Amino acid sequence: MNGNAAVATTVFGVFMVLTVALGLLAVRGRGRTTGIAEWSVGGRSLGTVFIWVLMAGEGYTSFSYLGAAGWGYNHGAPVLYVIAYMSCGYAIGYVVGPTLWSYARRHGLVTITDMVAHRYGRPWLGTAVAILATVCLLPYIQLQITGMGVVVSTISYGAISLNWAYFIAFAVTTGFVVVSGLRGSAWVSVLKDVLVIATLGFLAIYVPNHYFDGYGPFLDRLVAEKPAWLTLSGHGGSGLDATWFATTSFLNSLTVVIFPTTVAGYLGARNADALRRNAMLLPFYNVLLFVPMLLGMAALFVVPGLTGAGSNLAMFKLVVDSLPAWAVGVIGVAAALSSIVPMAVFMLVIGTMWGKSVLGTVPALAGRPRRQRLAAQVVVVVAGGLALVLTYLTPNTLVRLSLISYEGMAQLVPMVLLGLMWRRLTLWGAVSGLVAGGALVCALVFTEHDPLWGVNAGALALGVNLVVALVVSWLGPRPVDDRPDEEVLATDPRPADTRAEESVPA
Amino acid sequence: MLKRPHLLWLLAPYVLFLGTLPLADRVRPTVMGLPFLFFWLLAATLLTPAAVFLAWRGDRKRGRV
Numbered sequence: 001m002n003g004n005a006a007v008a009t010t011v012f013g014v015f016m017v018l019t020v021a022l023g024l025l026a027v028r029g030r031g032r033t034t035g036i037a038e039w040s041v042g043g044r045s046l047g048t049v050f051i052w053v054l055m056a057g058e059g060y061t062s063f064s065y066l067g068a069a070g071w072g073y074n075h076g077a078p079v080l081y082v083i084a085y086m087s088c089g090y091a092i093g094y095v096v097g098p099t100l101w102s103y104a105r106r107h108g109l110v111t112i113t114d115m116v117a118h119r120y121g122r123p124w125l126g127t128a129v130a131i132l133a134t135v136c137l138l139p140y141i142q143l144q145i146t147g148m149g150v151v152v153s154t155i156s157y158g159a160i161s162l163n164w165a166y167f168i169a170f171a172v173t174t175g176f177v178v179v180s181g182l183r184g185s186a187w188v189s190v191l192k193d194v195l196v197i198a199t200l201g202f203l204a205i206y207v208p209n210h211y212f213d214g215y216g217p218f219l220d221r222l223v224a225e226k227p228a229w230l231t232l233s234g235h236g237g238s239g240l241d242a243t244w245f246a247t248t249s250f251l252n253s254l255t256v257v258i259f260p261t262t263v264a265g266y267l268g269a270r271n272a273d274a275l276r277r278n279a280m281l282l283p284f285y286n287v288l289l290f291v292p293m294l295l296g297m298a299a300l301f302v303v304p305g306l307t308g309a310g311s312n313l314a315m316f317k318l319v320v321d322s323l324p325a326w327a328v329g330v331i332g333v334a335a336a337l338s339s340i341v342p343m344a345v346f347m348l349v350i351g352t353m354w355g356k357s358v359l360g361t362v363p364a365l366a367g368r369p370r371r372q373r374l375a376a377q378v379v380v381v382v383a384g385g386l387a388l389v390l391t392y393l394t395p396n397t398l399v400r401l402s403l404i405s406y407e408g409m410a411q412l413v414p415m416v417l418l419g420l421m422w423r424r425l426t427l428w429g430a431v432s433g434l435v436a437g438g439a440l441v442c443a444l445v446f447t448e449h450d451p452l453w454g455v456n457a458g459a460l461a462l463g464v465n466l467v468v469a470l471v472v473s474w475l476g477p478r479p480v481d482d483r484p485d486e487e488v489l490a491t492d493p494r495p496a497d498t499r500a501e502e503s504v505p506a
Numbered sequence: 507m508l509k510r511p512h513l514l515w516l517l518a519p520y521v522l523f524l525g526t527l528p529l530a531d532r533v534r535p536t537v538m539g540l541p542f543l544f545f546w547l548l549a550a551t552l553l554t555p556a557a558v559f560l561a562w563r564g565d566r567k568r569g570r571v
Contacts, residue, residue: 077543077544080543080544080547083523083547083551084523084524084547084550087519087523087550087551087554088519088520088523088524088554090554090558091516091517091518091519091554091557091558092516094513094516094558094561094562095513095516215539216539219536219539219540219541220539222541223533223534223536223539223541227533227541230533230541230543230544231531231532231533231541231543232527232531232543242527242528242531245524245527246524246527249523249524250520250524253520276562276565277562279558279562280555280558280559280562281555283519283551283554283555283558284552284555286551286554287548287551287552290544290548290551
C-alpha cells in the first residue's frame with residue numbers, strides 16, 4: 001500500500017466507524033422499549049429538518065455519483081430526466097405526503113403494503129404486494145453494494161479490493177440499520193448531506209478551473225465541440241428523445257411519491273406540515289445533481305475513450321487525477337454514504353413490509369409489535385445477505401431485474417393512489433390492473449422493446465393498467481365492504497385534524 | 507381540488523420541465539455560457555420550490571396550514 005492509498009483508506013475507515021457510531025447514538029435511550037413503529041418510521045416523530053436530510057438522502061444515491069456522470073459522459077442531456085422527475089415528484093408530494101401520512105397515522109400503519117391491506121380489507125393483498133415490492137427493491141440494494149464497491153476500490157487506489165468493499169458496504173449498513181432503524185438512517189443522512197454538499201460544491205468550482213481555466217472556457221468548448229451531447233436525444237443514437245424524456249419523467253414522478261422508501265420518509269414525519277415544508281425545500285437539492293452530470297461531460301475532454309462500465313467512473317477519474325489523497329478519501333466517503341443511506345432505507349422497508357404484512361399475518365406475530373420488529377430485523381439481515389451473495393455469485397441476475405424495478409413499481413400507482421382517493425375502484429379492478437400492467441412491463445422490457453415508439457414502456461403499461469382497473473371495477477364483482485368512507489379512504493388533513501391526531505399515540 | 511385551486515401551482519413543474527421541451531430542446535442561444543436546454547432545466551429546478559411555495563401560501567391564506 002503506497003502513501004496515497006494509506007491516507008485515503010484511513011480517512012475512509014475513520015468515517016465508516018463514525019457512521020456506525022452515529023447510527024447507534026441515534027437510538028440511545030429509545031431502542032429497547034418500543035415496537036415496530038419506532039424502528040420502521042422513527043415513532044412518527046421526525047421534524048422538518050430530519051425529514052429533509054432523510055428524503056434528500058434517499059433520492060441522492062450512488063447513482064448520482066456514478067450513473068449520472070456516466071450517462072452524462074455517454075449520452076449527455078437525456079440524464080437530466082432525473083432532475084425533471086424528482087422535481088415534479090417533490091411538488092406533488094405536497095399533497096400525497098400529508099395524505100398518506102395521516103392515513104397511516106389514523107390506522108396505525110407503517111408501510112405501503114399495510115395501507116393496501118387496510119384499504120381493500122384483505123391481508124393477503126398486503127402480503128402479495130410486499131413480495132412484489134421486495135423483488136423490485138432487492139436489485140437496488142445490489143446496485144448500491146456494487147456502486148459503493150467501485151467507489152471504495154477506486155479511492156483507495158486499489159488497496160481495498162472490490163470484494164472487500166462489497167462486504168464493507170453490507171456490514172456497515174446492516175450493522176446500524178438493524179439496531180437503529182429509520183431514526184439512525186436520518187442521523188447518518190445528516191453526516192452524508194454535509195459531505196455531499198461540501199464535496200460537490202467544491203468540485204463544481206474546482207474542476208472547471210483546474211482543467212479549463214473556469215466555466216466560460218469549459219462551456220464554450222462544450223458548445224463548440226460536443227453539441228450532440230447538449231440536446232435530446234443525446235450522443236450515440238440512444239433513442240432517448242423528447243418523447244422518452246417526457247413520458248419517463250412523468251411516470252417516475254408518479255412512482256417516486258408511492259415508492260416504499262419515500263413513503264417510509266413520509267410516515268416518519270412528526271406532522272403533515274413538516275412534509276409540506278419539505279415539498280418546498282427538497283427541490284433545491286436537485287441543483288446539486290447538475291454537478292456530476294456536467295463533470296461527466298468535462299471528463300470527455302480529460303479522459304476520453306471510457307467505455308462500458310468504465311464510463312461510470314468518469315467523475316472519479318478526474319478526482320483521483322487532480323486532488324491530494326486526503327481529499328480523494330473525503331469525496332469517496334461522501335459517495336460511499338450516498339450508497340449506505342439509501343441502502344439502509346431499502347433494507348428497512350423490506351424488513352418492515354415482511355414484519356408487518358407477510359410474517360405479521362402469522363398468528364404468533366399478529367398484533368405483537370415487538371415480535372414483528374424482531375422478525376423485521378431478521379429479514380433485514382437475510383435480505384442484505386442475499387443481495388451480497390448474489391453480488392458475488394451472479395452479478396447479472398439482479399441487474400437484469402433492476403431494469404423492471406421502477407417501471408414495475410409504477411404499476412402500483414392506481415392501486416395505491418387512485419384506490420385511496422376513490423371508493424369505487426374495487427379490489428379485483430386494482431389487482432387486474434396491476435397484473436396486466438406488470439405483465440406488459442415484463443414483456444416489453446425483456447424483449448427489449450423499451451422504449452416503444454419513443455414512449456417509456458412503464459408509461460404504456462400504466463395506461464393499460466388504468467384502463468383494465470376501471471373496466472373491471474365497473475363490470476366486475478363488487479366485494480362487500482361495510483366500512484364507511486372515512487375508514488377506507490385517505491384525505492389531505494386539515495390543520496384541525498392534524499392537531500387532534502397529535503394526541504393519539506403512534 | 508375545486509376548493510383549493512391554488513394547488514394547480516403544483517403542476518407548474520410539469521409544464522416547465524416537460525410541457526416546454528419542444529421549445530427548450532436546443533443548444534443556442536446560450537445563457538451565461540450554458541447551452542439553452544441546461545439553462546432552462548436549471549431555471550425550472552429553481553422555480554419548482556417557488557411554485558410549491560405559492561400552493562402553500564394559498565393554503566395558508568385559507569387557514570388550512
